Amino acid sequence: MALALPSAAVPPGLAGLPESVRPVSLAGGRVLPVLPALVGLLPGGGLRRGSTVAVAGSTSLALALLAGPSAAGSWCAAVGLPSLGLLAAAEVGVAVGRLALVASPGADWAAVVAALLDALDVVVVRLPDRGVRAADARRLGARARERGAVLVPLGRWEGADVRLSVASSSWQGLGEGSGHLRARLVEVVAEGRGAAARPRRARLWFPSADGEVVPAVGGSGAGGSCGEKARYPGPGAAPSFRRTSA
Amino acid sequence: MTVAGRSCGEKARYPGPGTAGTSGAGAGGGGTGGGAIRTLVAWVPDWPVVAAGVPAEVAAAVVFSNRVVACSAGARAEGVVRGIRRREAQGRCPGLVVLGHDPSRDARAFEPVAGAVAAFAPRVEVLRPGVVAVATLGPSRYFGGDTALAAKVTDAVTSTLAAQRVGEAGSGCVVGIADGAFAAGLAARRGTVVAPGGSAAFLAPFPVAALDQPNLAGLLVRLGLRTLGAFAALPATDVLARFGPDGARAHRQARGLDERPLTGHEPPADFAVQVELDPPALRVDTAAFAAKALADELHRTLAKRGLACTRVCIEAETEHGEHLARLWRSDGALTPAAMAERVRWQLDGWLHAPVSSSDRPTGGISLLRLAPDQVVPDNGRQQGFWGGTTETAERAARALARVQGMLGPEAVVTAVPSGGRHPGERVTLVPWGDEREPVRPADRPWPGQVPSPSPATVFAPPLAAELVASSGDPVGVTGRGTVTAAPARLSVDGGRWAAVASWAGPWPADERWWDTAAHRRRARFQVVAGDAAWLLALEGGRWWAEASYD
Numbered sequence: 001m002a003l004a005l006p007s008a009a010v011p012p013g014l015a016g017l018p019e020s021v022r023p024v025s026l027a028g029g030r031v032l033p034v035l036p037a038l039v040g041l042l043p044g045g046g047l048r049r050g051s052t053v054a055v056a057g058s059t060s061l062a063l064a065l066l067a068g069p070s071a072a073g074s075w076c077a078a079v080g081l082p083s084l085g086l087l088a089a090a091e092v093g094v095a096v097g098r099l100a101l102v103a104s105p106g107a108d109w110a111a112v113v114a115a116l117l118d119a120l121d122v123v124v125v126r127l128p129d130r131g132v133r134a135a136d137a138r139r140l141g142a143r144a145r146e147r148g149a150v151l152v153p154l155g156r157w158e159g160a161d162v163r164l165s166v167a168s169s170s171w172q173g174l175g176e177g178s179g180h181l182r183a184r185l186v187e188v189v190a191e192g193r194g195a196a197a198r199p200r201r202a203r204l205w206f207p208s209a210d211g212e213v214v215p216a217v218g219g220s221g222a223g224g225s226c227g228e229k230a231r232y233p234g235p236g237a238a239p240s241f242r243r244t245s246a
Numbered sequence: 247m248t249v250a251g252r253s254c255g256e257k258a259r260y261p262g263p264g265t266a267g268t269s270g271a272g273a274g275g276g277g278t279g280g281g282a283i284r285t286l287v288a289w290v291p292d293w294p295v296v297a298a299g300v301p302a303e304v305a306a307a308v309v310f311s312n313r314v315v316a317c318s319a320g321a322r323a324e325g326v327v328r329g330i331r332r333r334e335a336q337g338r339c340p341g342l343v344v345l346g347h348d349p350s351r352d353a354r355a356f357e358p359v360a361g362a363v364a365a366f367a368p369r370v371e372v373l374r375p376g377v378v379a380v381a382t383l384g385p386s387r388y389f390g391g392d393t394a395l396a397a398k399v400t401d402a403v404t405s406t407l408a409a410q411r412v413g414e415a416g417s418g419c420v421v422g423i424a425d426g427a428f429a430a431g432l433a434a435r436r437g438t439v440v441a442p443g444g445s446a447a448f449l450a451p452f453p454v455a456a457l458d459q460p461n462l463a464g465l466l467v468r469l470g471l472r473t474l475g476a477f478a479a480l481p482a483t484d485v486l487a488r489f490g491p492d493g494a495r496a497h498r499q500a501r502g503l504d505e506r507p508l509t510g511h512e513p514p515a516d517f518a519v520q521v522e523l524d525p526p527a528l529r530v531d532t533a534a535f536a537a538k539a540l541a542d543e544l545h546r547t548l549a550k551r552g553l554a555c556t557r558v559c560i561e562a563e564t565e566h567g568e569h570l571a572r573l574w575r576s577d578g579a580l581t582p583a584a585m586a587e588r589v590r591w592q593l594d595g596w597l598h599a600p601v602s603s604s605d606r607p608t609g610g611i612s613l614l615r616l617a618p619d620q621v622v623p624d625n626g627r628q629q630g631f632w633g634g635t636t637e638t639a640e641r642a643a644r645a646l647a648r649v650q651g652m653l654g655p656e657a658v659v660t661a662v663p664s665g666g667r668h669p670g671e672r673v674t675l676v677p678w679g680d681e682r683e684p685v686r687p688a689d690r691p692w693p694g695q696v697p698s699p700s701p702a703t704v705f706a707p708p709l710a711a712e713l714v715a716s717s718g719d720p721v722g723v724t725g726r727g728t729v730t731a732a733p734a735r736l737s738v739d740g741g742r743w744a745a746v747a748s749w750a751g752p753w754p755a756d757e758r759w760w761d762t763a764a765h766r767r768r769a770r771f772q773v774v775a776g777d778a779a780w781l782l783a784l785e786g787g788r789w790w791a792e793a794s795y796d
Contacts (some may be wrong), residue, residue, distance in 0.1 A: 060702035119645030
């Protein structure tokens with residue numbers, strides 16, 4: 001965008017260059033980009049630096065949230081998630097080379113998260129089983145605000161700016177002993193405070209049959225599945241949609 | 247000073263590996279013996295034993311793949327010779343000290359000896375540890391003849407050996423001078439100086455076995471050519487036609503010509519530095535303090551040679567004799583501070599390891615050693631222009647290193663796509679800072695991969711599950727790969743039962759059937775029960791939830 005090159009003169013190999021050499025955070029870039037399908041859910045259309053976005057009920061939703069910043073060059077970390085499906089992360093668009101995993105942060109959980117918030121852009125945290133002390137939660141929220149990082153706790157988190165949760169989810173592609181999981185229709189609800197006080201809802205194909213996260217067209221579940229039908233190749237898969245979307 | 251001069255001169259002359267073998271004929275012009283450079287060979291007998299620091303009168307032998315490759319004079323007196331089996335050697339000499347074969351130790355220990363010879367003439371060639379050759383034309387003239395030079399070299403090498411090993415100095419050094427390195431080597435065994443042009447006559451009575459080519463020597467003996475003189479009498483062209491290039495080279499040697507010109511060679515230097523901690527360090531900060539000085543020293547040694555270290559082996563020994571070692575790697579050159587930091591993390595990890603861990607030392611650390619495992623020319627550091635290491639990445643790297651310092655180097659990992667069938671197998675977790683290499687290549691076909699989308703949660707280890715038919719009986723898979731009944735209800739990890747809405751499978755996976763230890767036979771299913779979708783596996787009659795599509 002900034003490099004005004006005549007498009008005809010750009011060799012094909014260099015087409016993506018302006019995008020890849022663009023600075024990760026512009027001076028005014030207080031908002032980290034997210035996948036287009038999630039833009040409508042978040043106040044400001046992205047992950048505002050310094051905010052806390054709690055995700056409940058879906059690990060893949062947290063991964064989708066990471067995908068946008070990670071693809072744009074941000075460094076991310078996941079703390080306390082030994083069973084994180086990294087292949088799913090890669091499929092949704094997270095650059096796994098820039099996703100650091102601290103599977104077992106041990107007793108010094110809060111100190112580890114604080115150290116990561118100091119330097120990384122997005123830190124996903126599964127809360128320890130014994131719960132979080134309110135003082136720790138406040139301190140980490142403040143640290144994220146101060147360092148311009150985004151804290152993404154999985155589960156309940158007091159004082160989250162935005163709370164994302166999955167209201168409903170239905171998988172498509174499976175039959176009675178045939179097919180395989182192909183796509184999922186989910187309804188994501190975003191609530192919060194301040195700019196996010198008004199709950200927002202979005203129906204997403206997450207993932208779609210192409211493995212992407214796209215908004216589901218149409219107002220009802222039936223409409224969504226009709227719209228999707230055209231995308232699925234192969235007759236074997238067709239009967240299952242009728243069953244699961246009913 | 248002499249070392250630097252030698253290596254400079256050698257660099258300019260070095261003909262390169264491609265030409266070394268073929269330039270023998272052309273190089274002859276420089277010598278006096280009609281095709282051979284007059285050469286001095288200094289030989290320290292039984293070098294591997296001497297290098298190991300064993301006095302000559304002690305019966306000792308260096309053993310490699312169960313055969314004696316070198317033995318001391320003391321062992322020889324008991325009847326031990328090269329080439330016999332270890333057990334036989336021990337039978338002949340029950341008190342035999344058996345030493346391991348370590349060519350790099352031999353080479354390193356020989357470096358001072360080569361240096362002593364290099365003081366007389368440039369372009370010293372170490373033929374093998376224990377044997378060094380040098381062209382003598384100029385030096386002989388300067389030092390007053392071959393005999394005088396031989397005496398000087400003998401003295402110098404002997405005094406170097408004495409300085410190296412306090413007290414007993416092996417069995418000394420023998421020097422021989424002749425035309426051609428091969429003849430000089432044999433002259434060194436006898437400690438004689440062969441007159442110029444006399445190499446062929448000197449070599450003639452030696453048996454062909456002296457060529458040190460057992461196959462060729464055996465063949466020559468069967469052909470009736472028992473001495474080098476008899477072999478040398480054959481026409482060179484016929485020898486080449488019958489015995490090939492190797493035979494032709496041996497023929498040149500037998501005739502007293504040079505097999506190839508001398509070239510210099512520098513043995514790999516030993517850059518490792520170590521420090522003994524007395525009293526042994528029980529606390530990390532005590533050892534880390536010593537490590538800082540050690541890292542500085544290593545950095546100085548390397549910087550002097552224009553090198554930088556990208557991989558360092560941190561070794562520690564405890565007062566109870568435990569040996570701990572770990573390789574640390576860095577993308578860029580390790581600065582002294584970065585190296586000291588890594589030592590501190592590593593010591594922290596060892597000293598604070600769980601009590602059950604086998605790595606946990608039982609005593610204080612008594613010795614600390616830093617061995618550069620990979621050195622590269624220090625080209626300085628170029629910041630990336632487009633891409634490369636950005637400031638963000640550096641900041642992130644520091645934070646991750648800090649967390650590694652808190653939790654140990656293995657606690658922070660990144661994933662590398664890797665080959666496999668199960669979603670958990672298809673990533674390799676690599677500790678931060680290590681080389682990002684997958685354990686299984688991802689670019690191979692992996693038939694039977696679980697199709698994408700992949701599950702967002704992969705349980706390691708898998709959770710126990712129960713999948714039952716509407717009758718309440720567990721669902722099984724027949725030998726023909728079909729289910730015994732349609733699944734109706736699912737419970738994962740002892741949780742609530744959920745009705746199965748849809749399912750797919752079984753997808754049999756018969757993995758590594760060729761390996762009895764790693765062989766696994768499983769049947770996988772995808773099941774949607776309630777809101778959740780699961781990847782289940784039936785193995786040995788039990789159901790497991792391997793992953794969840796949550």
